[in-house]
Amino acid sequence: MKFPQLTVTIASLSAAAHLSAVETAQSAQSAQSLLSTAVNLQLESGAWREEILGDLNGAIRIYQHVLEKPDLGERVRAETTHRLGVCFLFKGHSTHAVTLFLRVIREYPHAEPFANRAAENLLLISPDARPSDRTWYQDEASYLGDLALSLDGALEHTEKESALEIIKEMQESFGLLLSQFDTATDRQLREQQTKNLELITDLIQSGHWAPAKLKWDSNADLSALKSRTNQFETDDVNAWTTARRDAVALALNHKDADLALAETSRLLTFVTVVTELGANSLTRDYTRLLQETFTSVNRFARARQFSEARSFLRQANRVLDRTYGAYTLHVPGLNDFPESLLPELVASLSWIELAQNNLDDPGGEPSPVDSILKAIQQVETLRQRVRKGPASVRLDQWKSDFQAAATALKSEKIERGRKWLQPYSL
Numbered sequence: 001m002k003f004p005q006l007t008v009t010i011a012s013l014s015a016a017a018h019l020s021a022v023e024t025a026q027s028a029q030s031a032q033s034l035l036s037t038a039v040n041l042q043l044e045s046g047a048w049r050e051e052i053l054g055d056l057n058g059a060i061r062i063y064q065h066v067l068e069k070p071d072l073g074e075r076v077r078a079e080t081t082h083r084l085g086v087c088f089l090f091k092g093h094s095t096h097a098v099t100l101f102l103r104v105i106r107e108y109p110h111a112e113p114f115a116n117r118a119a120e121n122l123l124l125i126s127p128d129a130r131p132s133d134r135t136w137y138q139d140e141a142s143y144l145g146d147l148a149l150s151l152d153g154a155l156e157h158t159e160k161e162s163a164l165e166i167i168k169e170m171q172e173s174f175g176l177l178l179s180q181f182d183t184a185t186d187r188q189l190r191e192q193q194t195k196n197l198e199l200i201t202d203l204i205q206s207g208h209w210a211p212a213k214l215k216w217d218s219n220a221d222l223s224a225l226k227s228r229t230n231q232f233e234t235d236d237v238n239a240w241t242t243a244r245r246d247a248v249a250l251a252l253n254h255k256d257a258d259l260a261l262a263e264t265s266r267l268l269t270f271v272t273v274v275t276e277l278g279a280n281s282l283t284r285d286y287t288r289l290l291q292e293t294f295t296s297v298n299r300f301a302r303a304r305q306f307s308e309a310r311s312f313l314r315q316a317n318r319v320l321d322r323t324y325g326a327y328t329l330h331v332p333g334l335n336d337f338p339e340s341l342l343p344e345l346v347a348s349l350s351w352i353e354l355a356q357n358n359l360d361d362p363g364g365e366p367s368p369v370d371s372i373l374k375a376i377q378q379v380e381t382l383r384q385r386v387r388k389g390p391a392s393v394r395l396d397q398w399k400s401d402f403q404a405a406a407t408a409l410k411s412e413k414i415e416r417g418r419k420w421l422q423p424y425s426l
Contacts, residue, residue, distance in 0.1 A: 039076060042066050046083065056087045057360065063087070078104050078111035082118055089121065091360060096282065098122065102139075139321045141231060142242065144173050146317040148225040149246060153253035153310045155213045162311065163204050163212075167197050193221055237329035237346055240339070241267065241290065245317070248297060252310045260301040260309070264294040273343035277378065278350035279371060281357065283329065283426050287346075289320055329426055332398075336390035344382055346426070351375035352402070353426040359409075359418060368417070372406045398424070 046062035049055040063084040067077065085100030104111070104118035147170050154163035174190050174197075196219050203212035216222065228246070232239035244267045251260035271287040271294075278284040293316040300309035331337070331345045355371035366374075376399055383395045405420035 039066055039069065039072065043076070043080065043083075046080075050083065050087055056091050060084060060087045074108050075111045075114075078108035078114040081108075082114040085118065085121065091357075093357070099139075140173055141225075142228075143318060143321040144170060144225045145228060145231075146245070146249070146314065146321065147173070148222065149249040149253070150310060150314040150317075151216065152226075153249070155209065155216060156253055157307065158209050159307070160204060164201060166314070167201050167204075171197055189221060196222060233330070235330050235332055235334040237331055237334065237342060240342065241270070241329070244270075245313075245320075248294070249310070249313060252297075252301070252306050252313065255304075255306045257301050257304055257306075261298060264298040264301065267294045268298070270343045274347045274350065277344060277347035279354035279374070281350045281354045283346065283350040283353055286320075286329075289316075293320065332423055333390070333394045336394050338391065341382060341386070341391070344378065348375050348378040348382070348398075349424055349426050351378070352421055352424045355405075356418070356421055356425060359414060369406050369409050372402050372409070372421075376402045376406070 042062055043066065046059045046066070049062065050059035063080050066072070066080045067084070072080075081100050082104050085097045085104070088094075088100065089097035101118035101122050104114055105122075109115050147166050151163060151166045151170070153159075154166055171194055174194050196215070200212050200215050203209075203215065226246075228239065228242055232242070244263050247263040248260055248267075251257075251263060267290060271291040274287040275284055275291060278287070293313070296316075297309050297313055300306070300312060329346055331342075331349065334345075337345060351371045351374045354366070355368040355375070358366070358368050358371065379395055379399050379402065383392065383399070386392045386395060401420050401424070405417045408414075408417035408420060
């Protein structure tokens with residue numbers, strides 16, 4: 001079933017220059033009304049594809065197109081984001097779904113019923129898991145760590161406005177976690193942390209910087225936020241990227257331009273390879289965000305604009321921790337590979353990610369088989385550089401599994417192909 005294309009043409013502002021103030025206002029109101037009608041029709045089209053036709057990929061494309069429009073109302077943006085999350089959930093992409101449901105809760109908390117539905121969906125994804133095991137807690141914990149490092153810098157350089165803003169964001173983050181904790185011990189811990197932050201706020205507002213810094217530094221529960229030791233799985237590349245981000249933050253806190261430049265360069269080398277060799281996928285989109293972020297931080301560091309760099313990095317970390325692709329860069333057997341291969345491994349697996357995403361879209365380009373063959377080609381190139389040892393064994397296994405998946409898909413054995421690819425999901 002085909003849906004008509006709706007085209008809305010809005011006259012330019014210059015063409016309306018001769019209108020009276022009343023006529024101009026009426027014209028703007030009419031244009032907004034037309035835009036609203038167009039968006040509503042697109043949402044109806046997306047809902048039809050999602051709920052009636054079961055065309056999840058078609059619905060996803062429509063919802064993503066709607067979200068690209070500027071000046072969307074909060075309710076429309078919340079509904080579209082929620083629907084997009086539901087589509088990804090039904091496709092089996094729970095990480096992407098969780099990210100979208102969290103976005104609804106955080107950014108549109110008053111847009112009911114969608115904020116409530118998003119919260120219910122999060123619990124449905126893993127109702128029996130402890131809070132620390134739920135995937136959406138990981139990005140919140142990471143952002144708290146980023147904020148903790150930012151507060152170190154604000155306290156060190158007596159930046160009142162920044163310090164108070166950071167503490168407010170930490171309190172909001174704790175509040176989100178607290179709303180989901182289900183044990184008395186966890187709740188007591190978070191409530192105590194909130195009280196400590198309130199005390200530090202009072203000290204800062206009264207100009208008592210030394211006691212505020214002492215209270216912050218001596219509080220073990222709060223300072224533990226900066227530790228990433230137990231935050232990542234053994235095959236999670238984000239452990240490496242987060243370590244680099246933390247090193248940059250510390251260098252900026254200490255006004256060490258050389259270290260900041262060295263660490264940003266390491267990150268930029270990683271993301272450049274992934275964006276050049278990887279598939280056009282969520283992973284590459286995520287690494288592009290890293291690239292844009294640390295290109296800017298690098299520029300600030302070269303100009304020795306440390307305060308501006310720290311402020312920019314804090315805002316960028318919010319996006320990095322809460323966006324598509326975050327915490328999904330898994331490489332099976334990561335410890336078997338030298339660090340120098342890390343970006344090419346992620347680039348290779350991004351093709352597998354693309355293949356998995358297109359398994360339910362027979363007409364999609366490139367086809368899943370073509371994507372797998374691209375991954376095999378890259379693995380073969382890596383294998384020529386790794387002569388022996390655990391890394392060579394791993395790469396041989398990757399190639400074998402990818403070939404088995406391609407063979408299964410060529411025979412239209414979709415579920416069998418899916419099982420071969422599942423262990424390599426980014």
